Amino acid sequence: MTETMAKTHTPENPYLAARQEWNERYGSYVKAAAAWRIVGVTGMLMAVIGFSYALYQSTQVKLVPYIVEVDKLGTAATIGFPQQIEYADARVVRATLGSFVSNFRSVTPDAIVQKQYIDRTYALLRSSDPATEKVNAWFRNNSPFDRARSKTVAIEVTNIVPLSNQSYQIDWTEYERDRQGKEIATRRFRGVATVALTPPQDEAVIRLNPIGLYLKDFDWTAQL
Numbered sequence: 344m345t346e347t348m349a350k351t352h353t354p355e356n357p358y359l360a361a362r363q364e365w366n367e368r369y370g371s372y373v374k375a376a377a378a379w380r381i382v383g384v385t386g387m388l389m390a391v392i393g394f395s396y397a398l399y400q401s402t403q404v405k406l407v408p409y410i411v412e413v414d415k416l417g418t419a420a421t422i423g424f425p426q427q428i429e430y431a432d433a434r435v436v437r438a439t440l441g442s443f444v445s446n447f448r449s450v451t452p453d454a455i456v457q458k459q460y461i462d463r464t465y466a467l468l469r470s471s472d473p474a475t476e477k478v479n480a481w482f483r484n485n486s487p488f489d490r491a492r493s494k495t496v497a498i499e500v501t502n503i504v505p506l507s508n509q510s511y512q513i514d515w516t517e518y519e520r521d522r523q524g525k526e527i528a529t530r531r532f533r534g535v536a537t538v539a540l541t542p543p544q545d546e547a548v549i550r551l552n553p554i555g556l557y558l559k560d561f562d563w564t565a566q567l
Contacts, residue, residue, distance in 0.1 A: 433505065435554060436511070436538070436554075436556060437503040437511070439467070439552075439554065439556050440503055440511055440513055440536055440538070440556075441500040441503060441513070442463065443463075443464060443467050443536075443558065444498060444500055444513055444515050444534065445460075445498040445500060445515075446459075446460040446461070446463040446464045447460075447464045447478065447481075448496060448498050448515070448517060448532075449487075449496055449497065449498050450487045450490045450491050450494065450495050450496035451487075451491060451495055452491045452492075452495060452522070454488065454491075457487050457488060457491065460487070461482075461487070462551065463551055464478065465478075466548065466551035466552045467552055467556060467557055467558055468557065468558060469557050469559075472557065472558065472559045472560065473559065473560045474536075474537075474558040474559060474560050474561040477560075477561060477562070478561070492522075493521065493522065494519050494520060494521055494522070494527065495519070495520050495522070496517050496518070496519050496520075497517070497518045497520070498515055498516070498517055498518075499515060499516045499517075499518070500513065500514070500515045501514045501515055501516060502514040506535065509537055509538055509539065509559075510535060510536065510537045510538070511535070511536050511538065512533065512534070512535055513533070513534045513535070513536060513563075514531070514532070514533050514534075514566075515531070515532055515534075516529060516530070516531050516532075517529070517530045517531075517532065530565055531565070531566040532563050532564065532565055532566060533563065533564060533566050534561060534562060534563035534564075535561070535562050535563075536558050536560070536561045537558070537559045537560040537561070538556055538557065538558055538559060539556075539557050539559050540554070540555055540556055540557075541555045541557060542555045543555045
């Protein structure tokens with residue numbers, strides 16, 4: 344009886360017998376490997392989904408500058424976001440306005456440096472403000488790249504005085520030199536800038552205009 348049952352479980356065909364033996368010996372390993380492949384694929388899918396979500400979240404982050412004003416001893420005196428501090432430190436405002444004038448009016452034969460001047464100028468301008476159109480008009484009629492073929496212009500800001508909480512008077516001197524370095528003219532100018540403070544949200548803007556100071560309007564005239 345036992346021999347009869349054994350014969351019914353063992354195929355007479357040698358190929359089928361070999362397959363049955365292979366399944367009995369290695370089938371569990373194959374099933375386990377398939378299960379681990381499913382686990383691996385699932386893990387990869389979860390990793391891709393997690394990375395995609397993290398990438399999406401990173402694009403939603405808004406950077407807001409945080410200003411720390413220190414006294415002469417280096418102790419923090421005022422801390423907060425720009426909208427919480429009225430122009431932060433007046434010295435920072437004056438320095439920013441002085442840099443604006445220098446970048447706006449300087450002329451150099453180095454095209455890369457000149458482009459940096461222009462980029463820094465427009466970093467303090469917004470397309471909807473009158474100051475932007477006035478600066479655009481100046482550059483259209485006085486291209487610094489064309490002027491640099493025959494001269495350079497160096498700027499010395501001599502005085503910046505607040506006229507109100509949002510307007511400043513800026514005095515500066517322009518030294519024109521030919522390409523050999525000989526001074527050919529000295530001119531003095533006075534400008535009045537109306538400013539506004541808007542916290543920047545874009546990282547590229549923060550690099551050039553960290554306190555978010557913008558010139559709403561800007562007029563200037565030559566002085567005798």
